[in-house]
Amino acid sequence: MRDKSFLMIPGPTPVPESVLLEIARHPMGHRSSEFSKILESVYSDLKYIFQTSNDVLVYTASGTGAMDAALSNLINEGDKVLSLVIGNFSQRLAKIAKGLGADVEIIEVEPGNAIDPAVLKARLDKDVNKEIKIVTLIQNETSTGVTNDVKTLVSIIKGHGALSVVDGVTSVGAIECKMDEWGIDVLITGSQKGLMIPPGLSFLAASEKAWKVHEQCKRPDFYFNWTTNRKSVRDNSTAFTPAVSLFCGLKVALEMMKEEGLENIVARHTKIASALRAAIKAIGLKLFVTDEKYASNSITAILPPDGISVPDIRKVMKNDYDIVVANGQNALKDKIFRMGTLGFVSERDAITAIGALEATLYKLGHKFTLGSGVATLIEHLNK
Amino acid sequence: MRDKSFLMIPGPTPVPESVLLEIARHPMGHRSSEFSKILESVYSDLKYIFQTSNDVLVYTASGTGAMDAALSNLINEGDKVLSLVIGNFSQRLAKIAKGLGADVEIIEVEPGNAIDPAVLKARLDKDVNKEIKIVTLIQNETSTGVTNDVKTLVSIIKGHGALSVVDGVTSVGAIECKMDEWGIDVLITGSQKGLMIPPGLSFLAASEKAWKVHEQCKRPDFYFNWTTNRKSVRDNSTAFTPAVSLFCGLKVALEMMKEEGLENIVARHTKIASALRAAIKAIGLKLFVTDEKYASNSITAILPPDGISVPDIRKVMKNDYDIVVANGQNALKDKIFRMGTLGFVSERDAITAIGALEATLYKLGHKFTLGSGVATLIEHLNK
Numbered sequence: 225m226r227d228k229s230f231l232m233i234p235g236p237t238p239v240p241e242s243v244l245l246e247i248a249r250h251p252m253g254h255r256s257s258e259f260s261k262i263l264e265s266v267y268s269d270l271k272y273i274f275q276t277s278n279d280v281l282v283y284t285a286s287g288t289g290a291m292d293a294a295l296s297n298l299i300n301e302g303d304k305v306l307s308l309v310i311g312n313f314s315q316r317l318a319k320i321a322k323g324l325g326a327d328v329e330i331i332e333v334e335p336g337n338a339i340d341p342a343v344l345k346a347r348l349d350k351d352v353n354k355e356i357k358i359v360t361l362i363q364n365e366t367s368t369g370v371t372n373d374v375k376t377l378v379s380i381i382k383g384h385g386a387l388s389v390v391d392g393v394t395s396v397g398a399i400e401c402k403m404d405e406w407g408i409d410v411l412i413t414g415s416q417k418g419l420m421i422p423p424g425l426s427f428l429a430a431s432e433k434a435w436k437v438h439e440q441c442k443r444p445d446f447y448f449n450w451t452t453n454r455k456s457v458r459d460n461s462t463a464f465t466p467a468v469s470l471f472c473g474l475k476v477a478l479e480m481m482k483e484e485g486l487e488n489i490v491a492r493h494t495k496i497a498s499a500l501r502a503a504i505k506a507i508g509l510k511l512f513v514t515d516e517k518y519a520s521n522s523i524t525a526i527l528p529p530d531g532i533s534v535p536d537i538r539k540v541m542k543n544d545y546d547i548v549v550a551n552g553q554n555a556l557k558d559k560i561f562r563m564g565t566l567g568f569v570s571e572r573d574a575i576t577a578i579g580a581l582e583a584t585l586y587k588l589g590h591k592f593t594l595g596s597g598v599a600t601l602i603e604h605l606n607k
Numbered sequence: 608m609r610d611k612s613f614l615m616i617p618g619p620t621p622v623p624e625s626v627l628l629e630i631a632r633h634p635m636g637h638r639s640s641e642f643s644k645i646l647e648s649v650y651s652d653l654k655y656i657f658q659t660s661n662d663v664l665v666y667t668a669s670g671t672g673a674m675d676a677a678l679s680n681l682i683n684e685g686d687k688v689l690s691l692v693i694g695n696f697s698q699r700l701a702k703i704a705k706g707l708g709a710d711v712e713i714i715e716v717e718p719g720n721a722i723d724p725a726v727l728k729a730r731l732d733k734d735v736n737k738e739i740k741i742v743t744l745i746q747n748e749t750s751t752g753v754t755n756d757v758k759t760l761v762s763i764i765k766g767h768g769a770l771s772v773v774d775g776v777t778s779v780g781a782i783e784c785k786m787d788e789w790g791i792d793v794l795i796t797g798s799q800k801g802l803m804i805p806p807g808l809s810f811l812a813a814s815e816k817a818w819k820v821h822e823q824c825k826r827p828d829f830y831f832n833w834t835t836n837r838k839s840v841r842d843n844s845t846a847f848t849p850a851v852s853l854f855c856g857l858k859v860a861l862e863m864m865k866e867e868g869l870e871n872i873v874a875r876h877t878k879i880a881s882a883l884r885a886a887i888k889a890i891g892l893k894l895f896v897t898d899e900k901y902a903s904n905s906i907t908a909i910l911p912p913d914g915i916s917v918p919d920i921r922k923v924m925k926n927d928y929d930i931v932v933a934n935g936q937n938a939l940k941d942k943i944f945r946m947g948t949l950g951f952v953s954e955r956d957a958i959t960a961i962g963a964l965e966a967t968l969y970k971l972g973h974k975f976t977l978g979s980g981v982a983t984l985i986e987h988l989n990k
Contacts, residue, residue, distance in 0.1 A: 229635065236634040236851060247852065248631030251619040251805040252612065253931050284669050284807055285830065288847040292830040320829045416848065422634040424667055424807050424850030445828055446703045447668065447675040464671040465799065467807030467850065468619060469630065548636050 228546040232577055234366045234394055234523045236416040236423055237567040239473075240480060243421055247473040254468050255461075262475050264460040269478035270427060273396060273419070273486065274411060276403040278429045281453045284467045287393040287414030290426035292320055293448035294389050294410045297438045298358060301325035305358045306347065306386070308339045310372065311365035312553050313391060321360065329356075335368045335556060336525070338518040341376045348384040357437070358387045364395035367553045369525035369562060370518050371399060375406045382407045387434055393417060396427075397481065398493045398522045398566050409434040415470060418489075418522070420477040420567045424470045490521075496565050496574045497521035499604035503578045506600035507585065508592045512560045522566040525552070527559070532588045534558045540587055545580035571605050611929040615960055617749045617777055617906045619799040619806055620950040622856075623863060626804055630856040637851050638844075645858050647843040652861035653810060656779060656802070656869065657794060659786040661812045664836040667850045670776040670797030673809035675703055676831035677772050677793045680821050681741060684708035688741045689730065689769070691722045693755065694748035695936050700774060704743065712739075718751045718939060719908070721901040724759045731767040740820070741770045747778035750936045752908035752945060753901050754782060758789045765790045770817055776800060779810075780864065781876045781905045781949050792817040798853060801872075801905070803860040803950045807853045873904075879948050879957045880904035882987035886961045889983035890968065891975045895943045905949040908935070910942070915971045917941045923970055928963035954988050 231238055252259050270280035283289050299305065299321060307318035309332040321328045331347060333339060339361065348356065359381045363374045374390060381388040387409040395401050396411065397418025403411050409431045416423035430438065430450065438450050447464065456463040481489060501511055501519060504526055512525035528534050534551060538561060541547045552560040563577060578597045586594055614621055635642050653663035666672050682688065682704060690701035692715040704711045714726060722744065731739065742764045746757045757773060764771040770792040778784050779794065780801025786794050792814045799806035813821065813833065821833050830847065839846040864872060884894055884902060887909055895908035911917050917934060921944060924930045935943040946960060961980045969977055 229633070231634070231636055233636050235848065236636065239633060244631050244633065248627050250612070250622060250627065251614070251799065253614055253616055253619065253933075254806070255933075256931065284667070285672065286667050286848040286850070289668065289830045292828065296828065323826060323829050325826060414848070416634065422850065422852040423637070423848045424853060443706060443708060445675065445679070446706050447672045448830075465618065465669040465797070465806045467669070467805065467853070469805040469852075470807060470850070548639065550636075550638075 225546055229548060230546055231548050232563045232565070233548055233550040234417070234562060234564040234566060235414065237420065237564060238569065239420055239422060240477065240568050243473040243477050246476045247422065247469045249469070249472060251468045254465055259468060260460045262471055263462065266471060266475050266478060267457055267460065269482060272482065273478065274403050274429050275401065275405065276429050278403070278431060279454050279457045280427055280429045281450065281457055282462070282466070283426045283428070283448060283453070284424065284464070285426050286423055287412070287426050288316065289448065290412035290414065290428050291317055291391060292445065293428050294412050295320045295324055296445040296448055297441055297450045298387065298434065299324040299326045300440070300442050302327060303357045304329070304355045305360060306331065306356045308344065308359065308361040308377070310338060310362065310370055311335055311367035313366050313393065314360070314362035317360035317362070317389065317391060336370060336512050336514070338370050338372045339377060341373060341380055344377055345380045348380060348386070351384065354385055356384070356386045358389055360389045362391040363401060364392070364399055364520050364522055366394045366523060367556065369513050369520040369523040371395070371520045372518070374401065374408070378406050378408050387437060394522050394566060397489065399520070400490050403429060415474065418567050419474065420480070421470055421473045424467045425474065493521040493565065495605060496569060496571060497524060499601050500524055500563065500565060500574055500578065502604045503597040503601035507582060507597040508590070523562055523564050525560045525562045528561065529585070529590045532585070532590055534561045536588055537561055537584055540584040541580060545583065547577060547580050574601060574605070608929055612931060613929055614931050615946045615948070616931055616933040617800070617945060617947040617949060618797065620803065620947060621952065622803055622805060623860065623951050626856040626860050629859045630805065630852045632852070632855060634851045637848055642851060643843045645854055646845065649854060649858050649861060650840055650843065652865060655865065656861065657786050657812045658784065658788065659812050661786070661814060662837050662840045663810055663812045664833065664840055665845070665849070666809045666811070666831060666836070667807065667847070668809050669806055670795070670809050671699065672831065673795035673797065673811050674700055674774060675828065676811050677795050678703045678707055679828040679831055680824055680833045681770065681817065682707040682709045683823070683825050685710060686740045687712070687738045688743060689714065689739045691727065691742065691744040691760070693721060693745065693753055694718055694750035696749050696774060696776065697743070697745040700743035700745070700772065719753060719895050719897070721753050721755045722760060724756060724763055727760055728763045731763060731769070734767065737768055739767070739769045741772055743772045745774040746784060747782055747903050747905055749777045749906055750939065752896050752903040752906040754778070754903045757784065757791070761789050761791050770820060777905050777949060780872065782903070783873050786812060798857065801950050802857065803863070804853055804856045807850045808857065876904040876948065878988060879952060879954060880907060882984050883907055883946065883948060883957055883961065885987045886980040886984035890965060890980040891973070906945055906947050908943045908945045911944065912968070912973045915968070915973055917944045919971055920944055920967055923967040924963060928966065930960060930963050957984060957988070
């Protein structure tokens with residue numbers, strides 16, 4: 225049905241109507257006092273979302289732009305980087321580091337798994353000469369629905385002395401992530417995820433220690449340069465012409481987030497995603513992430529039942545119920561499908577999604593107790 | 608008056624209502640077939656706007672991002688670059704080249720002037736060993752309202768054999784710019800100018816010759832990488848999550864431009880800007896660009912009359928008539944003000960602007976024949 229489409233992918237995610245209306249306004253001049261006030265509000269609220277006292281830089285770019293910005297402001301040719309890879313997006317950080325001329329070592333696990341803190345500790349303990357300068361990792365691997373134990377991993381990295389660069393694209397503003405308390409050195413995220421606006425902006429904050437390393441970076445990228453961008457943040461301005469419409473929408477979205485409160489937002493994501501997982505199991509489907517401890521609260525990856533294909537499930541969900549769920553990526557294409565419960569998502573949306581998934585599986589001939597998914601979901605939501 | 612603000616700055620520029628409404632729609636999934644169709648249409652129409660058969664890459668980034676993309680995909684450390692500087696934005700290309708480790712030589716003229724083709728020719732003729740690899744230049748210098756004779760300059764660069772990298776941010780889609788016919792090697796532009804959408808996207812096309820040089824680039828930036836971005840263009844996709852809302856708006860804006868026709872668009876800009884310049888002179892104000900041959904048809908820089916300050920003019924224009932005009936930049940701050948007639952601008956807008964400028968100057972005590980600006984404007988528009 226036209227205009228009825230509902231996104232349950234890991235981004236873009238649903239955008240509140242009040243944010244859309246703000247984005248629809250005629251763009252204002254980016255050097256006006258009116259826009260400067262919007263920036264002041266946005267920059268302040270972002271510190272709350274990042275749980276940091278560091279400045280949060282905003283790039284007009286997608287999340288990958290912020291990943292690039294993170295590493296191209298730190299790495300000199302030949303620097304040793306350790307990349308913890310659990311899927312496509314954590315792999316991308318390793319690729320970027322390599323492209324910058326770093327000597328990249330990778331610790332990789334099978335998709336669906338998280339990094340074992342003991343493995344990281346053992347590797348860093350062996351680095352007695354402290355050659356490893358940067359460790360890259362992801363909090364929430366969008367391609368598999370795995371959440372790393374960033375708090376523990378970062379504490380190990382801190383113990384070693386390397387910088388931690390954390391991709392928080394599908395976690396910040398959804399899953400607990402305390403930049404300052406946990407001691408994360410560089411944290412990035414995107415706009416079309418927990419922050420509830422369309423894609424086009426990305427965000428980066430860096431610790432004092434990371435800023436010192438940045439000062440030694442010989443060829444920081446011009447557009448993503450931390451120094452020039454921070455100077456503008458401190459002037460309630462932007463270094464280059466920003467996507468003003470998205471900033472105006474972001475201001476409203478951040479106000480909504482403050483009103484709900486970050487702890488409540490995290491609790492909402494936890495409750496909805498864990499209830500969703502229980503419901504998925506109740507209708508006889510398997511979760512791709514078997515260890516509940518590492519199951520993401522923003523993205524759930526699901527195996528199709530025997531004899532029913534991922535494309536068929538996605539097609540019926542989309543054509544008959546106007547719900548868009550994501551396929552797997554690369555080697556996982558057609559092996560899993562992924563449901564996002566990220567950002568502007570309510571209990572009602574989870575009921576809708578599980579109800580529609582039941583209807584889809586019913587049509588496709590899957591044998592299960594019709595209604596059991598919704599029943600389990602409601603029970604878990606009301607535990 | 609609330610919601611009455613009208614932008615006559617060099618960007619963001621006015622956005623048509625049908626484009627704003629498109630942008631206001633709920634974002635769609637960027638890997639959907641629906642979005643792929645939008646990309647197909649956008650990529651095809653951009654070739655028409657760029658007057659090229661080369662692929663046009665689209666970055667989710669502001670214009671400076673595309674400037675960065677142009678040079679970071681070509682330059683290796685130590686490469687010799689000649690930068691033709693006529694103001695802040697052409698200066699920026701030189702800065703980016705330096706940041707990439709290039710050996711940058713600058714030919715600079717006083718603000719308000721264009722590059723003399725003879726000076727460029729003399730310099731390139733001296734480069735008998737063909738050491739200069741790239742020449743950077745701007746078509747329309749936003750900070751001063753000067754338009755270089757790109758056709759002639761590029762033909763000289765072509766004769767030498769270096770690559771021409773042209774900043775067309777405030778010219779493409781407004782001022783005549785024929786990439787293939789003129790032999791431009793790299794051409795970039797932004798979204799919030801001639802293309803009539805809000806800021807957040809930027810564009811780059813490169814000649815076959817430039818692509819060959821790119822292949823030799825040792826460390827192209829990851830996010831802006833030409834190769835990965837072109838591959839996605841050819842798949843009617845994007846390398847990374849794009850600003851989907853802006854792309855949807857862009858599709859509509861490009862359709863409007865095709866309907867009007869590029870030649871008609873250029874003629875409209877020429878007519879409105881030249882009439883505006885005549886009107887400015889009729890009310891006793893001086894143009895910053897004295898040589899009409901180099902006067903920009905998208906931005907007009909104006910000197911305030913004796914005894915009246917630029918901030919006062921801008922203040923009355925904004926507070927009493929809700930028209931935003933730009934100040935000068937850096938050394939030109941408070942020395943000139945700049946009116947954009949760029950993109951979605953009609954004859955009616957020019958009448959509005961000159962009428963309001965007359966009213967402003969009348970209030971501020973400037974002595975002139977009231978009505979003479981509007982009269983001259985109308986006469987010139989109807990020549």
